[in-house]
Amino acid sequence: MPNYKTRAIVLSTLKLGESDRILRLLSREMGLISAVAKGIRKTKSKFGGKLEPFTCADLFLYTGKGLDIILQSETVESFKGIKSDLRKVACASVIADMALRCQLEEPRTESYELVCYFYKQLDETDSRLKLLLLSFQTKYLTMMGFEPLIKNCCICGCDMLLNQGFLFSVSSGGAVCGNCAGEMSYSRRLSAGSIKLLQDLFFNPLEDWRKAEIKSARSLEEVELLIKAFISYHLEKNLSSYRFLKVMDQISREWGN
Ligand SMILES: [Zn+2]
Incomplete structure (x- = not known):
């Protein structure tokens, strides 16, 4: 060329x-x-x-x-707004890390568009940074074809929103209701708030990422850990930039959810 x-x-x-x-x-x-x-x-x-x-x-x-x-x-x-704020640099690093490590078989414009869109959002916002990062990760996973089954139980198909807390099998890639839990190995118990947040993250339109409902700090934390485990298991990638993010998280008490 x-x-x-x-x-x-x-x-x-x-x-x-x-x-x-x-x-x-x-x-x-x-x-x-x-x-x-x-x-x-x-x-x-x-x-x-x-x-x-x-x-x-x-x-x-x-x-x-x-x-x-x-x-x-x-x-x-x-994107000067990112570079002047270390919390945002930490988020932008996780986004870059994911784009670098989770390579697509064929180049796709959507990959560039997603990174660009979330850098613009990050540049312009000072709040809800954790939600922004989760939104990027879930949309990126969806683009790659890794979307967990969370609307219904993987096994019996019952509506997960009707369950008060349920199990999520990272290896099976989906939610499992209490009745079916005995039939398969599972790794995490999630609250009803967490499943609602997961559903909002995966199914709300991209531009509505701010509308995802965070019912409690616990549900945010559960979903963060789950997405991390999901990326690690299905893409066989541990994002090293998480360490930087964790340090920034500890230093800053100013995180907006
Ligand atoms: Zn079930």
């Missing part, structure tokens, strides 16, 4: 040699790509601060023998 243009989000960067960086990019057209920004760490670099993580840019690239080389970049969205 000759030189080419693409719109992409910078997910992460790695130092290379004296003054370069390798950028891991999520391209709208091409999915995940890696490219080198030469001289980016020099004081007088033409890139300046334009290719920091979580930036969306129009790029012009040269097809190298190894990695492609970025020749020019023009910022589309810098």
Whole structure:
């Protein structure tokens, strides 16, 4: 491929040699790509601060023998609101980590669109950051085809909302009612509030993510742990960026749900 243009989000960067960086990019057209920004760490670099993580840019690239080389970049969205708030940086890192590790077989525009949409939301909001992150994760899992069965019991099909608390089998990928629990191994007991939150997260339209109902801190915590376990089991990925998020969570008492 000759030189080419693409719109992409910078997910992460790695130092290379004296003054370069390798950028891991999520391209709208091409999915995940890696490219080198030469001289980016020099004081007088033409890139300046334009290719920091979580930036969306129009790029012009040269097809190298190894990695492609970025020749020019023009910022589309810098998402300054994310970069000026460490809590948001922690959330953006988990989003980037998930996009980097949960690779799709074929590049899909939806992957780019989802990351871009949630970075924009993150940029503009100061509250409900945990809910925002869960919303991204559930929508991303759905896009990848990993949607847990939560409306009805995996086995008998009864309506889970009629149950006061139920079991969730991470390995079977769905909810199990009390009557059926004896028939299969399960890993987690969830409150009725948690199942409602899970259903809102998975089934509400994307733009209604703020409307997901959080009945208690317990249901939020249960769902966070469940999604984490679900990603870990089904995608065989442990997101290392969770550690950063956890530290930020402990430091900050200001988290809005
Ligand atoms: Zn059942």
